Amino acid sequence: MSTKVLFIGNSDGIGLATTRELLKAGWKIVGISRSESPIKDPSYEHIVAEVQDDRYSELLRSVLKKDEPIDVCIYCAGIGEVLEPSDMKGEVEIVEVNLMGMIKTASCVISPMVKRGRGHFIGLSSLADELLSAEAPSYHASKAGFSNYLESLALALKPRGVHVSNVRFGFVDTKMAKGDVKPFMMSVDRAAQHMLRCIEKKPVRYTAPRIVIPLVKFRRWMMRLSMWM
Secondary structure (H helix, E strand, C coil), X not given: CCCEEEEECCCCHHHHHHHHHHHHCCCEEEEEECCCCCCCCCCXXXXXXXXXXXXXXXXXXXXXXXXXXXXXXXXXXXXXXXCCCCCCHHHHHHHHHHHHHHHHHHHHHHHHHHHHCCXXXXXXXXXXXXXXXXXXXXXXXXXXXXXXXXXXXXXXXXXXXXXXXXXXXXXXXXCCCCCCCCCCCECHHHHHHHHHHHHHHCCCEEEECHHHHHHHHHHHHHHHHHHHC
């Protein structure tokens, strides 16, 4: 099993829960988040940084220069807010964090993996990637681009020995879960177990809970229909 992980966005929520599980399993982890981590462990190193910072790519390259190579990189950073048409500055930040931060991370991390002929890049997307949204267009658009990019990248890298996984969750009980109705809500601990399974199986696409898939497809069809009528 791989032994070293670079984890982006793991100071709370799914990232924090997954980090704790990996440390229990004996992994070494470097975490990068916008806030401090509550984890204190000899196998864990934490760096406070913003993925939209101009120096973020330079920081990643400095981490990658250390002795032990990165076996797995998990991009879990994400933000989302309801659209405010009178002040749309936040729309840019959402796309920068959710989509561009992931692409900046992949552009730094994947090339060394390709040179070694092995590695695994995992991105945490959302079932929102299939839906239109009047309430949060930037979030949904960023996740659509996120999923499309990662799954396309998986096709490109498969012959090079590097795995890419796009993880798509429905509602998880974190601060990101917004809305009055949250069907089939998962706990962060359950989401972390799904992340561990993804690390083990290395699928191109991993969706959970699977029971939500037909509901999402039905909602997408209804939204499209309402636009045509």
